[in-house]
Amino acid sequence: MGEWIRNVRMETGFETEGDFVYGSRTESFDIQVENGKVIEIQSAGKRDGFNAYGNLLLPSLQEMHCHLDKSKLGVPWQPITPANSIVERFTQEIKELDQLDLSLQERARNLIDLELANGVTFFRSHIDVHPKVGQRYLEEVQDVLHHFKGKLDYELVAFPQHGMLRSDAYGEVKQALEAGVNLIGGVDPSSLDGDVEKSLSQTFELATAFQVPIDIHVHDRGEHGRETVKTLLDYTKQSGWQGKVAISHAFGLNDFVGEERAEVFTELAKTGISVVSSVPITGVIPPLEELRSYGVQVRIGCDNVYDSWSPFGTGKVTEKLNRYAEMFRLTKHDTLTNALELITGQPLLYEEGLPWLKEGMDASFILVDSSSTAEFVARQNDVMASFFKGKLVYQKEGV
Structure with a gap:
């Protein structure tokens, strides 16, 4: 027999008055879980089990872009050192990280623990693999993640931070993929590698050989950025890699205009190329809501959480x-509700007054102190507890 999680609230639809959505309908339920799955959902009753105390149940959160090998969490405050270019930054980063008092494993564990407490049970992390560091960052992160087995899921991206071509990283990236890494990455094949075609050719060659998706950093603006996006579209279609490519950051999408803008955004949706953003406030954030209107999948990640690149980041x-x-300006109740999918990958679909959670789904969800999803998004209410495949992996102290 499975175990019960009782007295949870779930939304079953919107409260409306004409076209105005003024709230969410909620009902109380008990959920039975077994072997990591939801096997039964019943109206709340007098059952034994974990008491949710009427907290709202929502899908588990996903961290779609982080760098577990780079965080400085746990070491005393240090401002970032000056750097005049991305090359100068990543060149001095290795020495900075190696000189810290805490090991990579301890720092990575600190970041995972922090995000677990904020409701995350899935991580996509880019891990540096290139001749300057070899496989050592990857091996240490894999060792850390082994200790979190049963508490979370993850994907690791073989990331040639210093440039696939610029650092001659092909061999190291291939070795990482042979070791079971889930995705292949890249960074600015135009401005950093200096040869979009050759850089992406090597990336897609490895992706198709190892049957892994691609998640590539593209910070480039102007012609560099536009050329990279258009070449990515071409290679995706030529390789049959539709639905298997993501562009992280994608600042250059701002620079398409007129008919070309509409054509490129339409093609991104058709080929299933997603965009992953850390939502910067520097003025170069891509037109993410416009992209969503074309059907492009958009996801969100924290990226930097106190590292050599940025002193900021809370891990939330x-x-x-x-x-x-x-x-x-997603200020409406329903648009705030629908925005949660950006950090869960799970749309909140209400059918005939039923909750989004269905029998047969993974029992991975969070309990939050909120009246609705919209309030949770707008007010950032606390995560009270987090479950991963039926297992309680976090509970707020005092709850």
Whole structure:
């Protein structure tokens, strides 16, 4: 027999008056879980089990872009050192990280623990693999993640931070993929590698050989950025890699105009190329809501959480979503509710007054102190407890 999680609230639809959505309908339920799955959902009753005390149940959160090998969490405050270019930054980063008093494993564990407490049970992390560091960052992160087995899911991206071509990283990236890494990455094949075609050719060659998706950093603006996006579209279609490519950051999408803008955004949707953003406030954030209107999948990640690149970052992906909603003026109750999918990958579909959670789904969800999803997104209310495949993996102290 499975175990019960009782007295949870779930939304079953919107409260409306004409065209105005003024709230969410909620009902109380008990959920039975077994072997990591939801096997029964019943109206709340007098059952034994974990008492949710009427907290709202929502899908588990996903961290779609982080760098577990780079965080400085746990070491005393240090401002970032000056750097005049991305090359100068990543060149001095290795020495900075190696000189810290805490090991990579301890720092990575600190970041995972922090995000677990904020409701995350899925991580996509880019890990540096290139001749300057070899496989050592990857091996240490894999060792850390082994200790979190049963508490979370993850994907690791073989990331040639110093440039696939610039650092001659092909061999190291291939070795990482042979070791079971889930995705292949890249960074600025135009401005950093200096040869979009050759850089992406090597990336897609490895992706198709190892049957892994691609998640590539593209910070480039102007012609560099536009050329990279158009070449990515071409290679995706030529390789049959539709639905298997993501562009992280994608600042250059701002620079398409007129008919070309509409054509490129339409093609991104058709080829299933997604965009992953850390929602920067520097003025170069891509037109993410416009992209969503074309059907492009958009996801959010924290990216930097106190590292050599930025002194900022709290490890709360909800903070990034909150910033997104404010920047794109998602002030309506229903648009705030629908925005949660950006950090869960799970749309909240209500059918005939039924909750989004269905029998047969993974029993991975969070309990939050909120009256509705919209309030959770807008107010960043606390995560009270987090479950991963039926297992309680976090509970707020005192709850």
